[in-house]
Amino acid sequence: MGARVITITSGKGGVGKTTATANLSVALAMRGQRVVSIDADIGLRNLDVVMGLENRIVYDLVDVVEGRCRLRQAMVRDKRLSELYLLPAAQTRDKNSVEPEQMVQICQELRPDFDFILVDSPAGIEQGFRNAIAPADEAIIVTTPEVSAVRDADRIIGLIEAAGKETMRLLINRLRPDMVRREDMLSIDDVLDVLAIDLLGVIPEDEQIIVSTNRGHPLVLDGRNRAGQAYNNVASRILGEDVPFMSFERESLVNRVKRLLNLER
């Protein structure tokens, strides 16, 4: 059987699928896992940029599907982690250039040689999403604590269930604990109440995400900020470790200093 294929999806755009895919791929590879991340957002390729690998692309997913290169030739090896690869999306084609069955075949070919295949789904519920979900053993639903994102997440959950996939967990992204405390943002429990799905993790809003994307240097590589730490926790949970959920109570000064000194995970 080999690799676990996990599709990261959301319905709504802009909630952090690509950032999540990049950080989880890196975090899993840092734990010694052999990882391929596949950018299934054909025509709007971005995972390469977030991972800082855009200069190394020669071939892409559509080249593989259309037989212009072998699968291995299209895979870009990460410059920091030797067991991490990216299969980039085509930039000049559209989502209909690939069929769900071809995604399944590509993943079949990769499974024996890897531990994880992470598929970054495009937004929406059309062909691109169907391509991304077709090979999945599991799905990670990314949402933010906002009405529109949660609504779309619910729709996606329904579609994934309808596709006969049962294993899915929720990643709540961009939580602002200060706003929740002021009663101006849906809380983690509110979102879980509404969606009735298992929680995989919560990533606090963190401006360092933008900085890390600017540099093409995923946040988890530097584990000292909260979002990076949260992604590390999620990676551990994916590996079956029982990591307690991060507390979003106001952080004490002592804990803050500890964290910055990297004394606690």
Added chain:
Amino acid sequence: MRFLNDLFKPKSTSSRQAAKERLQFILVHDRAQISPQLLQTLKDEIIAVISAHVPIDRDGVEITLTQSRYQSRLQADIPLLRRPRQRTT
């Protein structure tokens, strides 16, 4: 500044509560694929059918869509009009 705002703010539901309630309402309709308009049509027709046979309090009729994890449920609450008791002698 914020505490002044909070102090004089009229006590209303928080935006968090509003978001949750709106979401729950939206999702009930999304999941069952029954729009508020369709619900109104159902209500009108149910009233028509029932009142053809039994006198009911039309204004008191409530049709609601509720849901749990696995099931959506259409509930109709139809108050009957009080009728004079029938004497049985």
